[in-house]
Structure formats: C-alpha cells, structure tokens
C-alpha cells in the first residue's frame with residue numbers, strides 16, 4: 001500500500017472511531033476546520049498534559065498562563081503581523097486554484113531530491129556490494145545535473161524570499177516548468193501577498209477603529225504579560241512562560257487533513273534570557289525539545305532538524321523539528337531565537353518600560369527570547385500516523401491497531417465481562433469502580449470477545465481486562481496487551497499497580 005493510501009485510510013479511521021470529524025459536516029463541512037470527537041479529545045488532552053507537565057513541572061523556572069484570544073489591535077502592529085504576516089500567492093488561470101508560491105517551489109525541490117534518491121537506488125542495484133554511495137553522488141552525471149538544478153532553484157528561492165521579490169518567485173516557477181497539479185498548465189497569474197490574519201469588529205465601534213484580530217499565534221499573549229508574570233512571580237532570568245491555546249490563520253493552501261488548519265492549537269513557550277546568551281540557549285532548547293518528542297517512542301528516525309534559510313523578521317536563528325508524516329518530512333515544531341524584537345517593540349508601541357533589572361549585573365536590559373512553538377494538532381497527527389497499523393494475524397484475520405504510547409491513549413483499559421450473565425457484569429463493574437478514579441476505563445459487554453478486542457485495538461486501548469467464570473472463584477482476570485496481544489492471568493489486586501506503571505504520564509516524563 002502506498003503512503004497516500006495509508007493516509008487516506010487513517011483519515012477515514014479517524015472519523016469512524018470518533019477521533020476527528022469535519023467541522024459542520026451536516027452542512028457539507030467548513031474547509032480546513034475540524035472537530036475532535038470522543039476519542040480525539042482524550043488523546044489531545046493527554047498530549048497537552050504531557051507538554052504542560054514537561055514544560056512547567058520539570059522546569060522550576062517555567063510557569064504557565066492562559067491569555068485571551070482577543071487582544072489590543074496595536075499588539076499586531078508591534079509584532080509585525082499587520083505589515084508582514086503574508087504568504088506569497090499565485091493562481092492558475094485554468095484550474096482557478098490558488099497556491100503558495102514558495103510551497104510550489106519547495107515541492108518541485110522535493111521532486112528533484114526524490115529523483116536523486118532513485119538514481120542512488122538504481123546504482124545500488126547495479127553495482128551490488130561494491131556500491132560506494134558517496135562516490136556515486138560525486139560522479140554520476142544524472143545526479144550531478146539534478147543536484148546543480150536543485151542548488152540553482154534553491155538559491156534563487158532563498159534570495160527571492162529574503163528580498164521579498166514576488167516577480168522573481170513567479171519567474172522561478174516559470175523557469176522550472178512547474179505546472180498546476182490540477183490543470184497541468186503553466187498559465188500562472190502574478191504573485192501577490194495575502195495577510196493571514198482573520199479580523200472582526202469589537203462591540204459597537206464601527207470602521208477601522210473597531211477592527212480586532214483573532215490571534216494568529218499565542219506568543220504575543222505571553223510577551224504582553226511578561227511584566228505581570230515577572231513581577232508577581234518574582235521570576236529571575238533565565239525564566240520561561242508557557243501557554244496552550246487556539247490560534248487562527250486564514251490559510252489559503254489548506255490541505256493534508258489536520259496538518260494545516262484555519263483554527264488550530266499551539267503549545268508555545270517563551271524563554272527570557274540575558275542578551276548574548278541566546279545561541280547557547282537556542283542549542284539547549286533544540287536538544288530539550290527533541291528529547292521530549294523522542295520520549296514518546298514514535299521512532300527516533302522520524303525526526304530531523306531543518307534550519308531556516310530565510311529568517312523571519314524577528315529571528316536571529318531558527319530551526320524546525322520536522323516529522324516524517326505519511327506525506328513526507330514536514331514542520332512539527334519551530335524553535336526561534338527572537339532576540340528582543342517583541343519586547344522591544346511592545347515597549348515602543350505601548351510606551352511602557354519593559355525591562356529586567358539584573359541584580360547580579362546591577363543593570364537594566366530588555367531580555368532576549370528563545371521560543372519553542374509546537375502545533376498540538378500536528379503532534380496529534382504525528383502520534384496517530386505513526387501508530388496506525390493494518391495487520392494480518394497468524395490466524396488469517398486482519399486488524400487495525402493504533403499503537404499509541406500508552407500514556408497518551410484515550411482509554412487505558414477496557415473492562416470486558418466474557419458473557420452478559422452469571423454475575424460477570426456485576427464483577428466487572430466492581431473492577432471498574434476500583435480503577436475509574438485513576439484511569440479512563442471503558443466498560444463493554446456487547447458482541448463476542450474477539451469483536452470487542454478489535455474495537456479496543458482500533459482506538460489504541462493498551463489493555464483489555466476480561467472477567468470470566470473463574471474470576472468469581474479465584475479473583476483473577478485475563479489481561480491482554482494491545483500490541484503483542486499477549487494474555488496473562490493476574491490477580492485483580494494487581495491491576496491498579498500494572499496500569500499505573502504502564503500507562504501513567506510519569507512513564508513519559510522520566511525520559512525527558
């Protein structure tokens with residue numbers, strides 16, 4: 001099965017099992033907006049908790065806040081979003097479809113990379129054991145030609161983005177013979193800028209004066225509360241402020257399910273530091289955040305850093321943590337060294353002094369900032385896409401299993417009486433009553449035990465606990481582990497301890 005087919009099946013699975021629904025579905029949906037269902041919300045809440053506790057509990061110098069979505073409109077002028085939060089867009093006149101010009105070029109570059117990979121595979125097959133990849137890459141004429149093309153297009157794109165040269169962006173698309181994936185033609189319009197912020201009106205104030213924005217990032221809510229938190233929390237630099245919340249962007253190219261949404265959730269942390277120390281802290285946060293991701297056990301090889309060619313207007317160093325989604329390596333989290341751009345500008349625009357008095361150095365300064373910014377929905381997709389497996393079992397049956405890290409799984413244990421009679425449901429309810437205060441458990445007595453196992457596999461429940469006739473005499477149950485399908489007979493007294501050690505958030509946090 002191709003990755004594309006797997007992704008299609010995963011999307012369908014998300015709907016069938018109550019993880020993600022299209023927003024406003026009975027009205028034919030609202031594009032790039034999604035709702036989380038009964039299992040999705042549990043998984044999402046668990047990811048949030050993992051991030052929150054890793055950030056705030058494991059770092060004594062990081063505290064959290066929850067700021068409002070609506071903020072004073074001047075904030076978005078100070079942050080640069082009114083002037084510069086733009087995407088370069090291009091339309092194909094035949095298909096009438098709109099694309100981000102930079103994304104079209106990046107996809108073309110990815111195709112060239114694939115071409116090189118295919119040449120390497122061909123070479124490997126041809127030369128067998130004597131194949132030397134480095135030498136092949138340095139000498140094969142096809143590879144060299146493709147690599148030269150890649151270098152040229154890449155360099156031109158970086159320069160055009162940095163110079164904000166929209167004509168050059170279009171020219172690169174024309175020169176590279178990039179066609180519209182729908183119409184197949186090169187009938188392109190000019191490249192134009194489009195601001196991504198949603199705006200609305202405040203109360204009864206009409207016109208521009210009443211225009212306010214739905215925040216396009218949660219970070220600014222942290223910056224404008226810097227003084228409040230620093231003073232009331234008596235925070236000493238270095239310290240951080242963390243926040244989880246909704247952000248809104250009027251994305252034009254909204255594709256790939258919950259990867260790019262118009263309403264999404266971010267988990268951001270701004271770390272305030274002494275100027276001059278930013279590159280050390282940048283390196284440290286890169287390492288810390290990668291460790292957080294890897295602790296989930298989705299596969300170390302699925303992550304890579306991608307340092308930015310074009311730095312945002314506020315940054316002096318930036319990297320993405322990319323994840324291998326079914327549609328390739330894509331940004332999951334951004335780590336940015338934002339200098340004193342934001343605090344400095346808020347100082348200018350608000351007229352308030354936003355500084356830190358450093359008692360050790362006996363001086364005032366505007367702190368520098370390292371930001372870590374991860375999309376919750378993208379993290380959700382990373383967990384689900386790497387956990388989704390279609391398996392053929394030894395007995396010829398098939399199952400779909402979500403091997404979600406147990407600490408993040410929506411339901412930790414299913415409590416299953418073998419039959420609906422003979423006192424088994426009552427016994428099962430007793431077990432439910434022992435476990436339900438600490439673990440999200442699901443009681444299920446409908447259908448055969450095999451069918452019930454499959455239903456739990458499909459939502460990623462790590463343990464199924466079956467109560468049978470022997471249970472009434474020996475107070476033991478059968479516990480079945482999701483991934484191995486191994487079954488053990490254990491005493492009811494041990495259930496709590498097993499679930500605690502296997503499914504608690506601590507099991508992830510200790511790996512950070």
Ligand code: ATP
Nearest residue numbers: 251259260261264331332333334373374375377378
């Ligand atoms: P992209 O290049 O993919 O548009 P970005 O560089 O604009 O992303 P940031 O502004 O750095 O993203 O936002 C931080 C994080 O927020 C991203 O790493 C991503 O996980 C998440 N994010 C950004 N835009 C979206 C979106 N439209 N839908 C879902 N998550 C998003």
